[in-house]
Structure formats: C-alpha cells, structure tokens
Amino acid sequence: MRTTDPARAAVRRLVPLCAITAAVLAGCGGGSSATDDSGAASLLSSSPRGRSPILIEVPGRGKPLQVTQHSVTVYPATSVGSGATPAEQDLLTGGLGKTGLGAALPPGYADAANPTAAELRRNALHGNYRAILDPSAAGGYGRFYGPNISVDGTVTTGEGLIPGVEYLASLDDGGGRKRVVMAVQIPDSFDTAAPCLVLGPSSGSRGVYGAIGTSGEWGLKHGCAVALTDAGKGVGLHDLQNDTVNKVDGTRATRAAAGSLAQFAADVGDAALAAFNAVLPNRFALKHVHSQQNPEKDWGSDTLAAAQYAFFALEDHFAQRGKSMRFDKSNTLVIAGSASNGGAAVLRAAELDRSGIIDGVVASEPVTEIAGASGFGVALGGAPVEGFKTLADYVTYGNLLQPCAALAPDAAMNEVSVFNFMLIAGMNARAQARCAGLAAKGLVSGTTTQEQAADALARLHAYGWTVEHDRMHNAHWGLGNGPILSAMYPVAYGRFSVLDKVCDTSFAAVNGLGDPVAASATAVAQSFATANGTANGTPVTPVYDASPGGPKAWQLARSASTGALDFGLDTALCQRALVTGADPVTGAPLTASSTPTLAQSQAVQAGIAEVHVDGDLRGTPTVIVAGRSDALVPVNNNARAYAALNRSREGRKSNLRYVEATNAQHFDTFIPLSGFDNRFVPLHVYFNQAMDMMYAHLRNGAALPPSQVVRTTPRGGTPSLVVPAPALTATNIPPISATPAAGDRIGFTGTTLTVPQ
Template sequence: MLKREEMVSSIPATPWRWAFTALAAAALAACGSGEREPSNDLPKGFTELGATVYPATATGTGATAATQDLLTGGLGKTGLGAAAAPLYADPANPTAAELRRNALYSNYRGILDPTAGGGYGTLYGPNITADGQVTAGEGLIPGREYLAVLDDGTGRKQTMVAVQVPDSFDRNRPCIVLGPSSGSRGVYGAIGTAGEWGLKKGCAVALTDAGKGVGLHNLSDDTVNRLDGTRATRTDAGSLSFFAARLTDAARAAYNAAFPNRIAIKHAHSQQNPEKDWGNDTLAAARYALYVLNARYGTTQDPVPFGKDNTLVLAGSASNGGAAVLRAAELDTDGLIDGVVASEPVTEMPTRQGYTIAVGNATMPNPGRPLAEYTTYGNIYQPCAALAPDAALTETSIFNYIGLTAMTARAEARCTSLAAKGLVIGATTADRAANALSKLRLYGWTRDHDRMHNAHYALGNGPILSAMYTMAYGRFGVDANLCRTSFAAANATGDVVPATGAALAQSFATANGTANGTPATVVYNDSVGGAKAWQFAVSPSTRVADFGLDNALCQHALVTGFDPVTGFNLSESSVPTRAQSDAVRAGINEVLHTGRLRGKPTIIVAGRSDALVPVNHNARAYTVLNRGLDGSSTRLRYIEVVNAQHFDAFLPFSGFDTRFVPLHPYFNQAMDAVWANLRSSTALPASQVVRTTPRGGQPGAAPAITAAQVPPFVTRPSTANTIEVSDGLIRIPE
C-alpha cells in the first residue's frame, strides 16, 4: 500500500493534486472516535504542489529526479565546483527537473566561493562531514522534497517553500533547519548555507524564497515563470504563475508602446512589499515543515508526533535571509524557533537613537540607517569617491572594475556633475573625489571600505538596489515609471534589446531575482538620446554620461522626502512626488526590526569590510540595540571577522582573491555553536573580533587558502579581541 506522500507524488502537479491532498488529509483526520483528537492540518494559506523522491547517492547527469539528490542535484561536490553549468537537452525548453538541478548549481555558487583555492572542498563543501572531516566523497544526500506555495488569497504573494527530508532524518531526535533565501533569490537560495548544514545533520530543511524569487514577467510577449520554474504565457500559466504584473491588457499594450522589451521583476513589482513578511514567511515554513514530518511519520495512534516541544528548530541564513531569521525570532510568540544564526544580516533599525558604536576609542558617526537610505546615498557618491587618493586603484583586476571596464571617464563626469550641483567641493577631480569619500565615511562606511566602493558600485550593487527597493517599499507597479527607471535586457552599449527566449527559459536557474543583467538590467528611461542601461546613461540635467546622476538623486529623494540638491521638501509637482516618497517611507516603516529576540540563543556573524551591508548600520547597531532591550540576559553574540566582506561568491575574482577571506566557515561554526548550546548546553562564545590573514599574492593568482588563515572563533577570546556590549554602547577592538 502506498503511503500518503507517495500517493500525492504520483499525481501530476495540477490543481487536482491539491484537491486530492486536502481530501486525503480530511479523510485521515476523520478516522477514529467521535471525540476530537489531535490532527495534522495543513497550515493556513498553503497549497501543496507535491512530493518528489531524490534518491541519488552517486553523481550523474541530474537530468531527472531519479538521478538527483537533495543537496547537489546529482552533481556532487565535483559538479557544483565545475566552472561550466550542466547542459540542457533543449536549452529553449528546459524541464522542471533540469531547472531544479541548475538552480541548485547556481544558487550554491552564487553565495559561496566554489574554487579549491578559496577553500571549497577543504574548509567547506558537500564532501565535508557534519563534524568537519574532509572526505574524498561527493556529498550527495538522498531524500524527499515537498513543495508548497503560501499565498494570502490574492494569488499575488506566492511564497515558495521546499521542505527537504533526508533519508538520514532521525525520528527520535527530530530537528528542522529554516533557510530563507539570501538577496532576492528563489526557494533554493539558502541551499549552500542552511540547506547544506541542516541536511548533513540529518535535519529536515525548510527553504523559502520569503516572497522574493525569480519571477520575471516579460511584458512584450506576456510570458511568466511558473511555480516550477518553467515558462508559459500568463494565460496558460494561470494559477501556476509565480508572478505576473498587475496590468490590464490595455495597460500592458500602452506600456509596451512607450517602453518596449521591458521586464517586471517580482521583488520590485509585486506591490506586496515582500520584506515586511520575511519573518512571518520563515515561521510559516517552520509550520509547514512540522506538517510534512507529521504527515510522513504520523500514525493513526499518534497522528502528530512532532511539535515545537520535541523538535529542535534552528533558523539560519545570510544577508536578507539573515534578516528574515532575526525577524522570525522577533515575531515568534509561539516558541517555534529555538536558536538563530544570522550571517551578514540586513537589520532595518527601528531607531538611530540611544546607542553608540565605538571602534577602539573612536565613535562611529551616524549608525543605524535603513538599507534604502544608505544605499541610495552611496549610489550618488560611490563612483566619484572611488577616484579619491585614499581609494584609487591602478591594478588590472575586477576589484578595480571601474578601470578594467573603461568607466573612469564616466566616474570623473559624476564628480563634475556633483560639483556643478553643489554636492561636492573641490577644484579638481581628486579633490572632489576626496570630498565624496569623506561624505561616505560620515554616512557610516569606514576606511575598511575605501577601496571597495569601486567594484561595489561598478558591478551594479548601488544602481540595482536603489531601483528595486524603492519600487518594492512603495508598492509601485511596473507602469509607474518610478524615477524613470525600468528593467530590460541590454546590449554591450547599453541599448535595450529583447531578452532571448533561452535566457528567459533558463531564468529560474540562472537569475537571482534582481536586475543584475541575467537577463534584465537597470535601465534609465530618460537618458538623453534614448533609454540606456545605467552604466551608459546620460543625465538630462547634465547632458553628460555620468551613470545617470539624475536617477540616483531621484531615488534618494524617495527615501528622504526632500530634494538632495536644493534641500526643499518634495511636492506634488516635483520628481519624485511627495506622494511617491510618502509611499516609500511608509514601506520602510513596515520592515523595521524590533531588536527583541525573546531570549533565543543567537549568533550574528559579519565581515568588517562589508560595503553592501555596512556593520555600523546593521550587525553592530543591532547587537547594541538588542542589549538595551533584552538587557544582560540577552543570548545574542556577535562575531566580527576582519578581512571578510559581503560576497563570498566574489572571492574568485581578481583582486578580491588577494584581499579577503570567506565568511561562510564562520556561518557554519556559528550553526555548530548554537546547535551545541541547544543540544548539550555548551556555552555560547563571547562576542569577539576574529583576525584572519588574506591570501595575498597577485590579483587572479592568490595562493590557496589554509585553515590557519581563517582561525575559528573561541569561547573566551582575549581582551584584545573581546567585543564589549553594555546598555547603549558597543565597543569593537580595532
């Protein structure tokens, strides 16, 4: 006789399967006496999509479910580390199984350094056992994956959840690891962090995109991603559409006429402000994971063997996923979550008052600003600041991306344009750049970031986030033309072109949910001479190619409510308008943290050199805020890693390889530490600075990293490395 989950997985992924799932659950609940007994009910808002067995224990093509596992898609350690992605049988029409395999491949590599020289296979990776032993194996983990979608009844939320139950799951010591995705990534975005760690421990892993994910609506041909990643027209996708812009056919036609070949992106254009739900979506994933475990292992006599009282639940992730697990802990009134690990988290601070951050004896200026505020500010000044004497680079490397890609003249033009508007002072480019750099330092960045502004900006972080997050916070539709900005594929000179069919067909696996150019990039619609990708934009007010300064100023005004040039408050006739700014600022207020962690053991790990999520606005600020709220009984610990920055995936790049170490080993160690505290009452480490040693060498040819260069944090650090946290003050050793 087939078990319930086997019956469900044998039914095609259609609405009929969903109806069958609900009927089966009702039938099981109806069995027994007339007295109401515990029942395993599907959590509110969820629709099950099915369960699939991924049984592979040896590497293969990964083209079918039978040749895949939960962690590596059948590719193993070697396949995930291969420079070339697995091929599709038909690149224009990849199957859902092929897309899953390639999504695991790209998401794993998208947040970790997959090169041997960077530590893959020796410091971390599928071949490393749960207790840290390096093996010659491929690290496949067989098991079963349950997919479901969480919605609010509108069909627009569409949050994906994947619960992975490894064959090694121990029913006698049940555990669940929650992994909300980092960045704007899809449901497999945390596979290399929470996913790998949890599966190796034999825990069920609940992955979720937390309302983000790869939802690309190509407005020209009206095609969308389905929930399984494949593409279809919006009409054909129907209820299986992952995201479609809220446009009537007439409105879409009008928009296409004005702005052809544009793409709507879920995180930016869902009009849901998904960030406000990251914590609740993570908690919902935990509830669905418990439901899955009870459905699989429950019996007539004991239909609900697993619950919050006997199942250890550890929430861990990085970046936006780190924000999500902290928010989940703050909202967890039911006590679902036992412990938390947040790596490089975005911590939208509820206040900038009442605390001080000191490094050595120096007080850090202006801490605790929200992401949208400091990102849009940096987007104005970073390309100019990168030319300052303290920040200038001459090497040929990706770390010097402005020089490598011939952007220097445009960066100089940005300095000139800023000076013309009175936003920087100085008679020369060097003077103006130095003034821009000093402004960034006063806004929360530090000298550790001086030379990072170059690649950080030129690789697109500022333009992408400034566009996407203001749209998301204000709940603007794609047709709002907010700050005259849109998303589209672009050619080598920045002209808008149609996205290729293959790029869209493979987007579930290749895209990361942002406008990073795969396949859509940020486009400034009002660039003089016609719409251009941000790198090539000519500002209407300056008539020069200065990376579209007008658009950057507009985006910052949305966050502050005033014109950054004149200082005047926005009005209903300004660009942007006062109403648009009010909407953005209201959305920001919806995503603020509380700072109260309800006594849960928590470790925050962050890199001192993180220029995307600067520690003065995030990890440091949150740690001291929490101390003021939870007092001396707080169980939050903060680990700050010297020579670590936000993107481990950048570490193979020339110039990054010589300067920085991976942060990921410290995420793994933090997960181990919280686990040991929960399982064995082992003491949590004290808050501390970890001093690492970069690989050095020549850009693009750094020597292989060794374990000695990334020493572990310790339970009791020396005085020189101890971070002191008291009410209203955090003091970081230099």
C-alpha cells in the same frame, strides 16, 4: 524545543490536511483538524480529494494564509550523474555531487529553449550554491567546506549526495497576489528520535534554493529537515512584451496558462499592458520589485510559515511510512539560519516568534533596518562610529557618491580585476563626470576631481562605511549594486506598479550600446536557474528611460541637467528623493508636482517604516557573524547596530553573541577573482562554525562563545588574473574562540557596543 513556557501560545493552525500517496501530487484533498490543550492544531491524515489549500495562521496576519502543495518528490540519487531527472538527483547537489558543484558551468539542457523542471532544479542548485561561497579549491571548497566535508570537519573523498524527499509548495493570501515558494527537504538520515529542523530563507532576492549552500547544506548534513523559502522574493520574471512568467517549478508559460502556478505576474490588465508595451517595449516586471506587497515586511512571518508547513510535511512524510508521529515546537529542535537578506529574515522571525517555535538563530551579514540610533551606540577602538541608517537610505546615498569616491587615492583598486570598473573603457571618464556633476550641485566639495573624490569618500565614512571599505567602492559600483538596489528597493517599499515607471526607470535586456532589446528566449527560459531575482543582467538590467537621446542602461545613461555621460545622475537624484522626501540638491520638500512626487515619497517612507526591526529577541540564543570589510551591508548600519539595539531592548537578558571577522566581506563567491583572493577570507566558514556552536548549545548545553573579533590573515600573494593567491590554510581562518583574548572581546558600556580596533 521550549516545553517550559506555557504562556507562549502555538501559532500554527493547519486545516485541512492531506496524506500524500504519490511521488508527485498537484494538490491536497479535504480533511479535518483537531486542537490539543495547548492550542496547536493536531495533524490528521485523510485521503486526497479534490484540490484544497492548507491554511496557516502567522503573526501579524488578519486572516490565515493558504498553502498550496505542488509536488512531493523523492530524490534518491546515490551516485553522481547528469541530474537530468528526479531519479538522478539528491536534495543538496541535484545529483552533481561535490565535483559537479565545483565545476564552473552546470550541465547543459537537452533542449536549451525548453528546459525541464528537473533540469532547472539541478542547475538552480548549482547556481545558488556557488553564488554564496567561494567554489575554488584554493579558497577552501572541498577542504574547509563543501558537500564532501563531514559534520566533524573531516575531508572525505565522497561526493556528498544526500537522498531524501522534497515537498514543494507556495503560500498566498487567497487573492493570488502574494506568492511565497517553500521547499521542505527531508533527508533519509532524519532521526525521528531526535528531530531537528533548519529554517533557510533565501539570501538577497534569490529563489527558493537561495540558502541551499548555507543553512541548507548544514541542516541536511546533520540529518535535519530543511525548510527553504524565497520569502516573497525569488525568480519571478514577467516578460511584459510576450506576457510570459516563471511557474513555481521554474518552467515558463504565458500568464494565462500559468494561472495560480505563476511565481509572479504583474497586476496589469491586457489593455494597460498593451499601452505600456507600445511605449516601452521589451521590458520586464520583477517579483521582488513589482509584487506591490512590500515583501520585506513579511520576511519574518514567511519564515515562520515555512516552519509550520515543515511540521506538516514531516508528519505527512512519516504517515506514508506507517508512522503516526507529531512534530512541533515541543519535540523538534528548530534553528533559523541564513545570510544577508536571509539573515534579516531569521532575526525578524525570532522577533515575531512569541510561540517559541525557534530555538536558536544564526544570522550571517544580516540586513537590519534600524530607525536611527535611539538609546544605543557603537564605539570602535573607543571612538563613536557613524551609521544606523536603513538599507534604502544608505543604498541611495551610496549610489550617488560611490562612483566619484572610487576615484579617491585611498579607494584606488589597482588590481587588474574584473571588478575594477575604472579599467573598463570609458568608465573612468564617466566617474569623473559624476564627480563634476555632484560638485556643480553642491553635493561634494572641491575644484579638482581628486578633491571631489576625497570629499565623496569622507561623506561615505560619515554615513556608516569605514576605511576597511574604501577599496571596495570601486568593485561594488562596477557590479552595479548601487544602481540595481536603488532601482529596486524604493519601488518595492512604495508598492508601485510596473506601470508607474517610477523615476523613469524600467528593466530590460540591453545590447552593447546600452539600448533595450528583446531578451534572448533561451536566457529567459533558463532564468529560474541563472537569475538571482535582481536586475543584475541575467537577463535584465536597470534602464534609465529619461536619458537624453533615448533609454539607456545605467552604465551608459546621460543626465538632462548636466548633459554629461555620468551614469544618469538625474535618475540617482530622483531615487534619493523618494527615500528622503526632499530634493537632494536644494533640500526643498517634495510637492504634488515635483519629480518624484510627495505622494510617491510618502509611500516609500511608509514601506520603510513597515520593515524596521524591533531588536527584541526575548532571550532567544542568537549568533550574528559579519565581515568587517562588508561594503554592501556595512557593519555600522547593520550587524553592529543590531547587536547594540538588542542590548538596549533586552539588557542583560539578551542571549545574542556578535562575531566580527576581519578581512571578510559580503561576496565569498567573488573571492577567486583577482584582487579579492589576495585580500579576503571566506565568511562562510564562520557561519558554519556558528551553526555548529548553536547546535551544540541547544542539543548538549554547551556554552555559546563570547562576542568577539576574529582576526584573520589574508592569503597574500600578488594580484593576478592568471595566478591565484596562495591556497587558504587554517592559519588564515582561526576559529571562533570559546575564550577570546581581552583585546578581541566585544562588549558593552551601558548600551554602547564596544568593538576593539
């Protein structure tokens, strides 16, 4: 709520505007708009007439974007139920409550092959909530966080249902190619005398409810409206074989029947699609990968657009209750908060926000795309650290080396765990083959597998990973993070069509032998609730189509250059070349006839340049929290680097605080699985604390905490698939301190971020 800076012009323009007179509305009617002295659009209600979009101007756009409102639904649930209908649901838990969200499985569908939109929403809330945090009681759910925890931290016996109204809309560029889904949730507890809004772009590639367990829950509990958005990612699975797509409400339809209601449909003609299917049947196109929009470049502006739509939704909502009210930056407290890619989105939104819509930012484990260490540095325990690479750079590099590095003694993950991929039949031998292939091509040194693995691990250290990550490489490779992200991000950055078949990689469901097969119709029908927008196997996975003998899933792919079953080393090399512009083996620049081509690499590099962060938050109060053990988004390449970059841009005017928690990593949801519960504590508790501190700072003037290392204590115990680690206690997760000890303070020497060991 910045009312003292008249130089910051308003960004929002909304026209026409419509009043909502029904619980569910398919479109908006015509109306009019006016502009006040500040340049912000006034919101005028009108009767719904026909179908007309809302127009929003956002930073960096040459023309306004269109917002199509799909529904306004009341979710009044006051007791736990099946959540099968809107009347049985609430905003946060889909009517399931704390108990239902804590259950390993969501409720079933009345017709599993034809789930309703309400059933899909309910189960999407269940899946997205549990995907972000540790849902086990021993890990803290229901005791340190969860729907039943009050805003002051009191553990209640309630189920935490939050009734209210939800506005569902989508944003596009008028051409039907860009599709950003937004859900504005207004709890019944919203206080018009002290209005607040929380912006929650989704983490990862998740759909519109991706931030429900982080900023969504925090905002709703505090009586704030919450603006959720997929930021151009989300569950948009185009089944190319059957030409079906997810609609905005999650249900499936043919591409033709879905029309403008499709979450995403690949831009391919019927003839081209038929030709593609004849060669590569049963394949899928993914929204984040194949939209040809490079959605990451718009994460910040999409987040700001969601804020602008939320102001409209608030005014419309209260107009229906006979209250003519205005909500905007001058009277509404706005906090942008999210995790991972969502953390990146809120930082980028603040960088773009020259109108002062956002009052404060909380970013957990953010992905920050930094173009090298120019003008800043990072030191750990007094020693300079390596890193400062972009996501595409370190992901494709790690994808080459991680399976080999995981064999190093220092990286040994000895726990009997679902994440220890070395325990899976054949994986150890394939990892050894990857080491041998890398050595033969001069990409690692050593004559024995152990020597090659140790060298691979050392090379990862030089690229930004640290010793805290050594025992995570095994797990991350087993999860497929390297192959999945390497198959996704270069294609997204290059704005390639699914028809381009970049690096001979596609996406399909596979059988136990790794062969592409027709996806289960039921799995596809339920994908809105179960998939996370990536190719993580629900229901599709990366397939290496050039694998000798026929297309194979990455786990079982061979390489033509080695003849070995080595996780498709040739494909990994191709993906690496897309990012670097050179042959990873010879170092020779790519050409017009190489694989990949120079033009393809140039397209990828241009896309990466579009997503570089600026680092200038213009004094916006910001708290970044990150886990020191995060091997997916290493702190040297991301959180630490961004804090240093910001200081180099803003100097002492910076209002950023950086909190680094030891023994915390990227995936809280995996902590209950053996090997993780003994070693790691949840980072989620520090996101919640940071949101509390930001709210107190903005609402009451409380000081933000100094930058610091929070030294946590692992739960310990003996790794076991049967016996969990001892239950998490307050001793394991000490709070962010208002007065950290000198040995825990993170500071600066010039523009070098100094982090204590």
